[in-house]
Amino acid sequence: MAIRPILIAPDPRLKAVSGEVRTVDGDIRGLADDMLESMYAADGIGLAAIQIGVPKRVLVMDLARKDGKKEPRVFINPKIIWTSEETAVCEEGCLSVPDIWEEVERPAQIRAEYLDRDGRLQNLEAEGLLATCLQHEIDHLEGVLFVDHLSRLKRSIALKKLAKAQRLKRAS
Numbered sequence: 094m095a096i097r098p099i100l101i102a103p104d105p106r107l108k109a110v111s112g113e114v115r116t117v118d119g120d121i122r123g124l125a126d127d128m129l130e131s132m133y134a135a136d137g138i139g140l141a142a143i144q145i146g147v148p149k150r151v152l153v154m155d156l157a158r159k160d161g162k163k164e165p166r167v168f169i170n171p172k173i174i175w176t177s178e179e180t181a182v183c184e185e186g187c188l189s190v191p192d193i194w195e196e197v198e199r200p201a202q203i204r205a206e207y208l209d210r211d212g213r214l215q216n217l218e219a220e221g222l223l224a225t226c227l228q229h230e231i232d233h234l235e236g237v238l239f240v241d242h243l244s245r246l247k248r249s250i251a252l253k254k255l256a257k258a259q260r261l262k263r264a265s
């Protein structure tokens with residue numbers, strides 16, 4: 094396993110549309126393991142493969158870390174098959190948009206289909222943080238960042254804040 098560097102916006106690779114995984118093999122499982130290690134190292138709760146520069150439809154997530162026990166999840170070729178009309182507003186952040194937190198409105202409940210790390214088809218109904226996180230990560234597979242859901246003004250303020258923070262980081 095290896096920690097891989099996480100791409101930071103506005104890296105153009107984050108805009109790429111990721112391709113379907115054809116076979117869930119050792120390479121894909123290795124990729125998922127690297128992604129989990131990179132996510133834990135960066136103290137995140139979710140990561141899409143494109144965030145480490147790999148344009149494949151693979152996501153990892155762990156929403157249980159605050160309780161001290163790791164509960165890693167792997168989603169391959171995830172697809173949202175149903176969304177509720179009811180929406181929910183949740184404050185989101187992103188390892189590729191560090192230090193920026195903004196409220197985003199999304200469907201409150203979703204149903205999704207995906208392959209697990211053994212390549213088995215799974216179904217899942219989600220609400221709350223899991224629904225938010227899955228929609229956020231699946232957006233990455235389409236080249237969409239959470240700031241793309243904000244109004245144009247809010248987005249440009251957020252991206253300027255990010256650029257300034259990155260400049261300061263480089264200078265220090």
Ligand SMILES: [Zn+2]
Nearest residue numbers: 186187188189
């Ligand atoms: Zn993200």
